[in-house]
Amino acid sequence: MFTIENALIATPDDYSSTKVLITDGRIAGISSQLDTVGTSINADNKLLLPGFVNAHTHSSEMWQRGIMSMFPLELWLAELYDFAPLDIEKVYLSALGTAVETLLSGGTTVVDHLVLIPGKELETIATAVRAYKEVGIRAFVAPLIQDESLAAGIPSGDTKQTHEPYFRSTQATLDIIEEAVKKFHCPEKGINIAVAPTGIQLCSDALFKGCAELSDKYDLCRHSHLLETKAQEKLAKEKYGCTAVEHLERIGYLDYRTSLAHCVHLTDKDIAILAHTKSTVVHNPLSNLRLGSGIAPILKYRQAGVNVSFGCDGASSNDSQDLLEAIKIGSIVHNVTDFDYQHWITPHQSVKMAALGGATGLNMADNNGSLDVGKKADLVLYDLTSLSLLPRTDPIGLLVLGRPVNVVDSAWVNGKQIVKSGNVTTIDVQDLRQELLKHSQWQKSRKSKTAAELEKHYRFVMGL
Ligand SMILES: [Zn+2]
Numbered sequence: 001m002f003t004i005e006n007a008l009i010a011t012p013d014d015y016s017s018t019k020v021l022i023t024d025g026r027i028a029g030i031s032s033q034l035d036t037v038g039t040s041i042n043a044d045n046k047l048l049l050p051g052f053v054n055a056h057t058h059s060s061e062m063w064q065r066g067i068m069s070m071f072p073l074e075l076w077l078a079e080l081y082d083f084a085p086l087d088i089e090k091v092y093l094s095a096l097g098t099a100v101e102t103l104l105s106g107g108t109t110v111v112d113h114l115v116l117i118p119g120k121e122l123e124t125i126a127t128a129v130r131a132y133k134e135v136g137i138r139a140f141v142a143p144l145i146q147d148e149s150l151a152a153g154i155p156s157g158d159t160k161q162t163h164e165p166y167f168r169s170t171q172a173t174l175d176i177i178e179e180a181v182k183k184f185h186c187p188e189k190g191i192n193i194a195v196a197p198t199g200i201q202l203c204s205d206a207l208f209k210g211c212a213e214l215s216d217k218y219d220l221c222r223h224s225h226l227l228e229t230k231a232q233e234k235l236a237k238e239k240y241g242c243t244a245v246e247h248l249e250r251i252g253y254l255d256y257r258t259s260l261a262h263c264v265h266l267t268d269k270d271i272a273i274l275a276h277t278k279s280t281v282v283h284n285p286l287s288n289l290r291l292g293s294g295i296a297p298i299l300k301y302r303q304a305g306v307n308v309s310f311g312c313d314g315a316s317s318n319d320s321q322d323l324l325e326a327i328k329i330g331s332i333v334h335n336v337t338d339f340d341y342q343h344w345i346t347p348h349q350s351v352k353m354a355a356l357g358g359a360t361g362l363n364m365a366d367n368n369g370s371l372d373v374g375k376k377a378d379l380v381l382y383d384l385t386s387l388s389l390l391p392r393t394d395p396i397g398l399l400v401l402g403r404p405v406n407v408v409d410s411a412w413v414n415g416k417q418i419v420k421s422g423n424v425t426t427i428d429v430q431d432l433r434q435e436l437l438k439h440s441q442w443q444k445s446r447k448s449k450t451a452a453e454l455e456k457h458y459r460f461v462m463g464l
Contacts (some may be wrong), residue, residue: 001038007048007381009371010348010396020048022377025415030373045385046409047395049351050370051108051138051378053358054098054323056223056261056282056311058144059112059128060085062094065319067443071451073229073291073317074154074458079448080316081150086117088127093435095131100424100432101321102137102312104406108378108413109138109358109368111282111311113196113223113261116143118167125180129191136418136426138378140362142196142223143180145173145211146203151454153201155234157461174210181218190414192221192362199225200244201232208253221257221362224248227270228262229293231462245270254279259361261311262287263301264294271297271304280307280361283353285330286320287313299334299343309358324404327354331400347400377415382407383422 004020009030021029021037063085068076085091095112102110110132116124125143132139147170152163177195185193195211197203208224215222227233227244236244245266248254254277261282266274274281281301288294301308310330312321331345338344345353359369367376382389388405389398399407411419418426458464 002041003034003036003038004041004043004048004379004381005036007043007046008384008395009048015395020371020379022412022415025377027371027373027375027377030371041410043381045383047382047384047399048371049106049380049382050355050368051380051411051413052106052323052327052354053109053111053309053362054102054107054312054321055111055259055309055358055361056284056313057098057102057110057112057321058115058314058316059095059098060091060115061314061316062097062321063090063440065315067446068316068319069448069451071291072231073293074231075451075455076291076317077153078150078450078454082448082450083446084115088117088120088123090439091117091124091127092131093432093439095128096135096427096432097436098315098321099132099135099137099139100427100429102323103135103411103419103424104408105321105323105325106354106380106382106408107137107323108380108411109140109362111140111142111194111223111259111362113142113144113198113314116145121176122180122183125184125193129184133189133191134427135424136190136413136416138190138413140192140194140221140223141184142194142221143177144196144198145177145207146198147173147207148202148204150202150450153232153235154454154458155231155238155461159457159461161457170204170206170210173207174214177211178214181214181220185218185220194221194223196223199228199232200239200247201235205251208248208251212252215257221259222253222255223259224253224261226260226263227265228288229291230265231458233265234461243267243270245273249273249277257363259309261313262293262296264288264296266297271300271306274301274306275304278307280309280357282309282311282361283330284311284313284326285333286326287317289329289333290317290319295333295337297337298330299338299345302345303343307357307360308353309361310354323354324399327351328400347394347397350400351396377412379412380408381410383409
């Protein structure tokens, strides 16, 4: 039980200083008239916001950030997998790193679309779960699965392409996910397993349907990449004779628990489908810029009533895990896509998308995503005396549009404090830095064999 005193909170058209009482992991009262109960936390000159959701990332990509070639997604993926770490210790360290960077940029929940080490799938999942539990961040571990080989993700065009079968059967993959759900899915403790076929480019209908069944059986969130690139748009036409969204609706994958990363290349009809199925779009602006995928039509989604949240995407296509940076770019990039400034995203709307939009996409908006009595205490206090948030103007405006540096003073998840005075309290971050240093080395250049094999065909079908 504790009371946050004198915190600045946003009101509909201003700010006010107030007390916030937390009991049993939930917000029990918000009012300047409250008595202080339990430990008193001084929040003078601090802004209190609901924790944000990093709604799409791949933690183990941290090992390759900064080094990936300037490639579009299809070739980039080939390079990524040629050099992917196959080491459980690395999975652990990069999950810790992803959690810490998310927390220190305002996130209290992370969705890890987790790349699995072949043959060590459950061990990979167990390791990420252990890391997130240790840090104390709310986590949705979404094991990344597919049942088609990488080359199948590139459209064939007029050519005849045959692809090797994937090394594991669809059913064996679904069995792994069901076992992971039985072992690790525990929403009350802040650890959730989500079903997460990587996307239409590498997954059969049987895999999507099997995931939807598991989602219904265990009430799991559904996640996937969707129409990130032009190549995927083309591939959907070849594969289904309709758009990917039309197909996913037809096979029953879209519902209020479904969040879809990227959504760059959608038609107006697709957008209407996302709206009426209550699916969520996860906006990953930095990754879309880095890989040249395009700018997702987020303003259109918002106008159509589609819920939108923000993700960093994996650190190999970003190349960081700074949620505030993704929110900033993901908000202002649209000012160049729509001349009508009345449609532009305001900083207050950005914050709502990052918190409540994120919670909605994970089917937890009843309990998370806003400062309301009864909701879970997933909270972040920002230090408004940080040089990057001075002088005193509009704190949310400056948090979103500025370049906030080391501004998270405190963070709580489920009422448990895990960041205090700017430091993560649950793990030793100095030690993590040493381990990341120890497990990596400076590299100058490297060549991806698979990317080289795919490049000629890719350039041909994409008309390059
Ligand atoms: Zn991704």
